[in-house]
Amino acid sequence: MSDKKPCKSPDNEVLSGESRREFLKKSTLLTAIALTPGVAVKAAEGQWDEKLAGVFEKMLLHVEVNGVKHSLMVEPRVTLLDLLREQLDLTGTKKGCDHGQCGACTVHVDGHRVNSCLTLGVMVNDKKITTIEGLAKGDQLHPMQEAFLKHDGFQCGYCTPGQIMSAVACIREGHANSEGEIREYMSGNICRCGAYPNIVNAIQEVKDGGQTV
Amino acid sequence: MKDSAINKEGLSRIDGRLKVTGAARYSAEYTPAGMVYGVLVGSTITKGSIRSIDTKAAEKAPGVLAVISHFNCPKIPGYQIASTEAGKPEPKGTYKLFYNNKILFNGQPIAVVVADTFERALFAATLVKAQYTSQAYQTSLKNNTASAFAAGENGESKRGTVAAWKTAPVKLEQEYVIPSEVHNPMELHSIIAHWDAEDKLTVWDKTQGVKDTQDGIANIFKIPKENIQVNSKFVGGAFGSALQVWPHEVAAIIAARVVKRPVKLMLGRADMFTSVGYRPHTWQKIGIGATEDGKLVGISHEAIGQTSTYEDFNEEPVSVSRSTYACPNVNTNYKLTALDIGSPTWMRGPGEATGAFALESALDELSYALNIDPIELRLKNYAETDPESGKPFSSKYLNEAYKMGADHIGWTDRSPKPASVTKDGWLIGYGMGGGMFGAYRDQATCRAVMIADGTLLLQTAVSDIGPGTGTAMVSIAAEIMDIPAGKIRFEMGDSSLPYAPSQGGSSITATVGSAVNDACKELKEKFSQLAGNTETPDYTKILKDHNLSKLEVTTASKGGDNMNKYAMYSWSVHFVKVCVHPTTGVVKVDKVVCVADSGHIVSPKTARSQIVGGAIGGIGMALMEEVIIDHRYGKLVNNNFADYHIPVNADIPQIEALFINKPDPYINPMGAKGMGEIALIGMAGAVANAVYNATGKRIRQLPITPDKLIGINQSAMVNGS
Numbered sequence: 061m062s063d064k065k066p067c068k069s070p071d072n073e074v075l076s077g078e079s080r081r082e083f084l085k086k087s088t089l090l091t092a093i094a095l096t097p098g099v100a101v102k103a104a105e106g107q108w109d110e111k112l113a114g115v116f117e118k119m120l121l122h123v124e125v126n127g128v129k130h131s132l133m134v135e136p137r138v139t140l141l142d143l144l145r146e147q148l149d150l151t152g153t154k155k156g157c158d159h160g161q162c163g164a165c166t167v168h169v170d171g172h173r174v175n176s177c178l179t180l181g182v183m184v185n186d187k188k189i190t191t192i193e194g195l196a197k198g199d200q201l202h203p204m205q206e207a208f209l210k211h212d213g214f215q216c217g218y219c220t221p222g223q224i225m226s227a228v229a230c231i232r233e234g235h236a237n238s239e240g241e242i243r244e245y246m247s248g249n250i251c252r253c254g255a256y257p258n259i260v261n262a263i264q265e266v267k268d269g270g271q272t273v
Numbered sequence: 274m275k276d277s278a279i280n281k282e283g284l285s286r287i288d289g290r291l292k293v294t295g296a297a298r299y300s301a302e303y304t305p306a307g308m309v310y311g312v313l314v315g316s317t318i319t320k321g322s323i324r325s326i327d328t329k330a331a332e333k334a335p336g337v338l339a340v341i342s343h344f345n346c347p348k349i350p351g352y353q354i355a356s357t358e359a360g361k362p363e364p365k366g367t368y369k370l371f372y373n374n375k376i377l378f379n380g381q382p383i384a385v386v387v388a389d390t391f392e393r394a395l396f397a398a399t400l401v402k403a404q405y406t407s408q409a410y411q412t413s414l415k416n417n418t419a420s421a422f423a424a425g426e427n428g429e430s431k432r433g434t435v436a437a438w439k440t441a442p443v444k445l446e447q448e449y450v451i452p453s454e455v456h457n458p459m460e461l462h463s464i465i466a467h468w469d470a471e472d473k474l475t476v477w478d479k480t481q482g483v484k485d486t487q488d489g490i491a492n493i494f495k496i497p498k499e500n501i502q503v504n505s506k507f508v509g510g511a512f513g514s515a516l517q518v519w520p521h522e523v524a525a526i527i528a529a530r531v532v533k534r535p536v537k538l539m540l541g542r543a544d545m546f547t548s549v550g551y552r553p554h555t556w557q558k559i560g561i562g563a564t565e566d567g568k569l570v571g572i573s574h575e576a577i578g579q580t581s582t583y584e585d586f587n588e589e590p591v592s593v594s595r596s597t598y599a600c601p602n603v604n605t606n607y608k609l610t611a612l613d614i615g616s617p618t619w620m621r622g623p624g625e626a627t628g629a630f631a632l633e634s635a636l637d638e639l640s641y642a643l644n645i646d647p648i649e650l651r652l653k654n655y656a657e658t659d660p661e662s663g664k665p666f667s668s669k670y671l672n673e674a675y676k677m678g679a680d681h682i683g684w685t686d687r688s689p690k691p692a693s694v695t696k697d698g699w700l701i702g703y704g705m706g707g708g709m710f711g712a713y714r715d716q717a718t719c720r721a722v723m724i725a726d727g728t729l730l731l732q733t734a735v736s737d738i739g740p741g742t743g744t745a746m747v748s749i750a751a752e753i754m755d756i757p758a759g760k761i762r763f764e765m766g767d768s769s770l771p772y773a774p775s776q777g778g779s780s781i782t783a784t785v786g787s788a789v790n791d792a793c794k795e796l797k798e799k800f801s802q803l804a805g806n807t808e809t810p811d812y813t814k815i816l817k818d819h820n821l822s823k824l825e826v827t828t829a830s831k832g833g834d835n836m837n838k839y840a841m842y843s844w845s846v847h848f849v850k851v852c853v854h855p856t857t858g859v860v861k862v863d864k865v866v867c868v869a870d871s872g873h874i875v876s877p878k879t880a881r882s883q884i885v886g887g888a889i890g891g892i893g894m895a896l897m898e899e900v901i902i903d904h905r906y907g908k909l910v911n912n913n914f915a916d917y918h919i920p921v922n923a924d925i926p927q928i929e930a931l932f933i934n935k936p937d938p939y940i941n942p943m944g945a946k947g948m949g950e951i952a953l954i955g956m957a958g959a960v961a962n963a964v965y966n967a968t969g970k971r972i973r974q975l976p977i978t979p980d981k982l983i984g985i986n987q988s989a990m991v992n993g994s
């Protein structure tokens with residue numbers, strides 16, 4: 061199917077529309093082991109139980125990222141952040157702490173900003189994700205990206221994708237009505253390079269420009 | 274033809290589009306085929322030795338490829354050389370990973386687990402269990418100052434009479450303390466290591482200098498440096514934390530060798546507090562004395578900084594007292610205390626930032642004792658020549674900077690009487706503080722290639738940790754070649770390119786900028802010769818006329834004799850207005866003006882951001898940053914962003930960054946001096962001085978957290994001092 065993008069990890073089967081149960085039923089190896097205790101013991105000795113667990117422990121996830129639909133088998137412990145970065149090669153979303161303390165990993169889930177490091181991949185089943193890579197329309201940058209360029213709203217650029225995703229949401233939420241309000245509602249996004257005043261100026265310009273974000 | 278944007282506003286970042294679209298790839302964001310993941314296991318004790326490590330459960334866990342510790346680590350050739358004759362202690366030096374069973378600090382990496390996914394490696398790392406023999410340890414600087422030893426050869430210095438300040442009519446002596454602070458760039462330190470062959474290595478690494486990293490790895494693994502390819506195209510901040518090869522880099526390189534696959538290793542945020550250095554906790558004492566009319570008689574400046582037991586880290590915080598002001602008698606003394614903690618390292622404004630907090634606070638205290646305005650006091654002791662060497666300055670316009678900053682902050686609104694101004698229930702205060710840092714020009718080489726389509730390609734191995742090096746270099750080249758910036762491609766962050774030093778010590782614009790300048794001039798000259806005239810050449814036409822696909826030069830450039838003839842420094846002065854809440858002690862920074870005297874500004878737009886960023890780093894240092902160690906366990910307790918506070922957007926007002934923008938005639942062809950360090954140096958003192966002006970309470974121990982100001986309500990209201 062044209063809208064399916066195979067993921068890179070060899071451990072992740074790309075399935076189309078199957079339930080997890082159906083997937084498991086189809087695995088003849090699993091069925092055979094389940095029916096044959098001797099084999100199961102052998103498998104356990106050869107650490108096959110762990111390998112099997114590895115398969116059992118994966119869940120089917122349907123998710124749309126930047127307009128592309130994906131169906132993947134993922135371990136429930138995989139965060140949305142690592143799913144994006146390590147499995148879908150969308151490295152624009154950054155890891156700054158992995159603990160919900162810095163905002164570098166901010167993405168939009170169904171239009172709302174979330175810390176993707178605090179979100180498990182399996183929690184976004186059937187949801188639409190937008191990452192920094194999905195913000196521009198082809199070559200045409202999103203007004204917030206343009207404003208960050210114009211106001212030099214960054215130095216190293218590592219916090220920038222998170223700042224921009226947060227900034228867009230900040231305006232959409234109606235939390236960009238004054239400089240003070242912007243500062244407050246952008247305080248979940250740390251910038252160690254200290255681009256804050258420029259970030260505020262960029263957001264104010266977009267807000268005052270009245271473009272749809 | 275000229276890009277008019279360059280001269281007025283300055284260029285927008287040449288790599289900005291890549292950064293705002295998420296297309297810029299940092300070190301952990303490459304995917305060589307077959308890549309697997311490494312996760313470190315840290316020591317849970319602070320000092321002692323490892324008796325055993327049980328790795329069975331981890332090795333059995335799904336996806337695990339290897340668990341490597343000192344028990345099974347392949348010999349690292351560079352480590353063996355250092356071992357000396359039997360019986361003698363090993364010479365001090367950088368920490369050696371998986372070298373023996375000794376534990377030297379809490380969190381020290383004792384093993385690396387490699388697995389096929391990050392999650393599997395992370396989980397398996399929790400299954401590694403070590404048995405230790407613990408020893409008594411010392412992690413408190415305060416309790417161990419008695420064991421301090423002289424810091425290197427320059428530990429002690431004197432000019433004029435020792436302790437002359439004591440004879441002055443107006444004098445004071447105070448202690449100033451800064452806690453350890455951690456760089457904490459937003460990008461976690463990370464590396465992908467891949468052995469292309471037995472003695473050939475490629476790394477994608479977070480580093481401030483690809484050439485130094487190449488040298489460092491070559492020294493540790495004893496392979497020819499030409500066989501090591503270091504890539505560092507984008508660096509997500511560093512501030513000094515990526516100036517050396519750290520243990521996690523060695524771990525990934527070893528792991529890749531063992532599993533014979535590329536290994537990615539990204540530190541967690543908690544590791545960033547223990548594994549890649551920090552600004553050392555330092556105690557200082559300043560004695561300062563002046564005549565009644567404010568002429569300095571003498572300064573005595575002592576410091577004791579912490580270091581690790583295995584390495585002496587020396588950053589000379591006391592040097593500021595020798596060079597900042599004209600003062601006939603200055604004696605300094607700098608010592609180190611070795612603690613059972615990881616080594617500190619250079620952090621933005623190393624040494625000077627620590628020293629300037631003490632010196633600028635002491636100057637401020639003296640100004641109140643003398644009843645002289647703090648700016649006037651500095652002007653009365655203005656150094657016209659370098660007090661330390663006696664040499665003339667290559668350029669110094671600091672007096673103009675004082676005036677410019679004072680005008681912009683509204684210094685006339687400052688009351689000389691502390692705790693005397695309130696507005697809307699907040700105490701208002703103004704403070705200022707200055708910084709200085711040596712301006713250096715190192716050596717670098719640039720290749721400049723003019724291609725037939727009119728594109729100018731510039732290549733040099735520098736890294737950019739954020740200030741916008743490429744943008745500054747393109748600005749320089751556009752000016753000389755007289756072509757639009759859009760026609761210039763700047764390539765860097767790759768060890769196969771011509772030599773450039775590490776990005777540190779505020780020297781890159783002066784150094785690499787000079788190489789770009791020289792290469793462009795040479796290339797232009799070559800075109801002029803071809804064309805037979807000296808007017809601005811039409812590059813594409815000349816190439817076509819001579820049937821050439823390109824014309825190139827590779828130019829090495831370094832500073833000349835001027836560096837010996839003149840004392841070269843950049844200066845900054847920071848002005849701060851604060852509001853302090855009298856009941857809660859909360860400090861709000863309300864307004865900031867920074868003025869930099871750093872020569873000609875080649876890239877104004879990025880330069881402003883650099884100053885603003887440094888000022889914000891200084892506000893963090895002043896008001897919130899502090900490593901807290903629980904000395905009962907020798908363990909760092911606030912190793913995350915919830916507990917180690919750095920400024921967020923709500924903490925920061927608009928910041929005015931101003932430049933004197935007068936070229937230094939001697940340092941380099943552009944007349945540009947550095948500004949990365951001076952952006953931060955002096956800021957902490959400025960904030961502390963503003964807090965004193967607002968509250969009448971002098972905080973000499975950073976950070977100035979509300980608990981230290983609680984109670985000002987009464988004192989401020991009752992006696993106003």
Ligand code: FES
Nearest residue numbers: 158160162163177
């Ligand atoms: S990485 Fe998610 S908040 Fe820091």
Ligand code: FES
Nearest residue numbers: 215217251252253
């Ligand atoms: S731009 Fe470097 S952390 Fe924000």
